[in-house]
Amino acid sequence: xxxxxxxPVLFVLLWSTGWIVAGxxxxxxxxxxFLVVRYGVAALVLLIVCLAFRATWPTSxxxxxxxxxxxxxxxxIYLGGIWWAIAAGLPTALSGLIAxxxxxxxxxxAPFLIGERLxxxxxxxxxxxxxxxxxxxxxxxxxxxxxxxxxxxxxLFVNVVSMAAVTAGTIYQKRYLQISDLRTxxxxxxxxxxxxxxxxxxxxxxxxxxxxxxxxxALIWSVFGISIGAIALLLYLIRRGQVxxxxxxxxxxxxxxxxxxFFFFGEQLTLPMVVGxxxxxxxxxxxxxxxxxxxPAVK
Numbered sequence: 001x002x003x004x005x006x007x008p009v010l011f012v013l014l015w016s017t018g019w020i021v022a023g024x025x026x027x028x029x030x031x032x033x034f035l036v037v038r039y040g041v042a043a044l045v046l047l048i049v050c051l052a053f054r055a056t057w058p059t060s061x062x063x064x065x066x067x068x069x070x071x072x073x074x075x076x077i078y079l080g081g082i083w084w085a086i087a088a089g090l091p092t093a094l095s096g097l098i099a100x101x102x103x104x105x106x107x108x109x110a111p112f113l114i115g116e117r118l119x120x121x122x123x124x125x126x127x128x129x130x131x132x133x134x135x136x137x138x139x140x141x142x143x144x145x146x147x148x149x150x151x152x153x154x155x156l157f158v159n160v161v162s163m164a165a166v167t168a169g170t171i172y173q174k175r176y177l178q179i180s181d182l183r184t185x186x187x188x189x190x191x192x193x194x195x196x197x198x199x200x201x202x203x204x205x206x207x208x209x210x211x212x213x214x215x216x217x218a219l220i221w222s223v224f225g226i227s228i229g230a231i232a233l234l235l236y237l238i239r240r241g242q243v244x245x246x247x248x249x250x251x252x253x254x255x256x257x258x259x260x261x262f263f264f265f266g267e268q269l270t271l272p273m274v275v276g277x278x279x280x281x282x283x284x285x286x287x288x289x290x291x292x293x294x295x296p297a298v299k
Contacts, residue, residue, distance in 0.1 A: 007233050014230040016256045018079075019096045021226070022086045023265050025218040029209040031083035032201035036194060037209070038219060039075065042227040043190035046183065049228075055183040064188065066176040071189025073169030076196035081162025085155035091267050096257030097136055097277055098159045101129050101284070105167040125286025128279050136276025186231055254280055 025034050049055070058064045086095055108126060137156070177185055201207065209215070254277045261267040 011230055011233040012253060013256070014226055014233070016096070016253045016260065017221070018226055019082070019086070019092045019099075019257050020260050020264055021218050021222050022083045023092050023261070024214055025222075026083065026087040028212060028215040028218075030201065030205035030207065031087040032080055032197055032205055033207050033209050034215075034219070035079055035083060036198050036201050038222045038227070039190045039194035039197065041219070041223045043187055043194060045223060045228060046187040046190065046231075050183050050187055053183070056181040057184045058180060058188075063177075063180060066172075067180065067185045067188035068192035068195075070169050070173045070177060070185075071192030072196045073165050073172060075189060075193035077165035078162045078169065079193070080197055080200065081158045081165065085159040085162070088155035088158075089152070090155040090159055092261040092265060093254075093258035093267050093269075093273060093277075094136065095159050096261075097133065097254045097273075097280055098156075099163050099166070101133060101163060101280065105164060109167060109171065121286050125283045127283070128286060129283025132276040132279030132281075132283055134276070135279060136273050139270070139272040182231070190227070 022031070025031075029037075050057075058067060082095055082099065086092060258267075258269060258273065258277060262269050
């Protein structure tokens with residue numbers, strides 16, 4: 001079927017646009033406020049879908065807690081950190097490159113959390129991934145003054161923390177939510193993300209949101225194109241047994257984001273950025289070649 005061939009590619013393309021949407025939305029709304037609206041709309045739409053298709057809800061309090069808490073990690077901290085970092089000036093392509101290291105961090109954590117042993121190729125992949133990130137980042141920092149470096153390091157650090165959060169969330173979901181209905185789990189995850197993000201938005205931001213055509217489009221795309229559309233494709237891939245195909249295409253996400261950022265925002269594709277991205281892609285591939293492929297959380 002044609003959909004079988006297109007679904008993995010469409011899933012990755014939809015997932016990669018999360019960074020581009022952040023770039024379009026942040027000039028018109030505080031990042032956390034926008035995410036609060038997005039989480040609320042996504043939870044409502046998914047609730048309607050669950051009720052319409054009579055999806056199975058968790059049967060125990062522990063399952064409800066696991067689903068909600070995984071949403072805090074996968075969406076609340078992960079997306080909140082990425083969107084805040086981009087709003088604070090971190091280049092979109094660089095943010096996507098950092099987030100692409102998530103499979104490498106997962107592999108590094110696996111021996112300690114779930115007892116998996118790393119092969120020599122995986123260790124080579126980890127070194128490649130970290131080296132590629134340094135190649136992409138260091139030239140940007142060298143040209144800055146010390147005060148500018150200190151300022152730039154804050155959003156960079158927040159982006160790394162968000163990447164660690166999605167790694168923890170992925171492992172958490174793999175451990176506690178393997179047999180749950182993905183539709184109801186996704187709904188509860190957005191509820192958890194909303195409950196977590198709203199207090200931070202009220203404390204840290206001015207609740208600024210300026211409704212215009214660009215912001216409305218960003219919201220519609222975030223909810224239906226990414227939060228709903230990508231999840232629907234993920235459900236289809238799981239049903240068709242093609243999750244591994246989707247996971248293998250995740251390696252193409254960093255260059256995809258860099259190209260999109262170039263066309264939409266005019267971010268320069270410097271030689272260190274291109275070389276570093278290619279090395280990170282190689283590192284992620286080697287790290288996950290012999291391990292269980294884990295599809296990242298949909299943004």
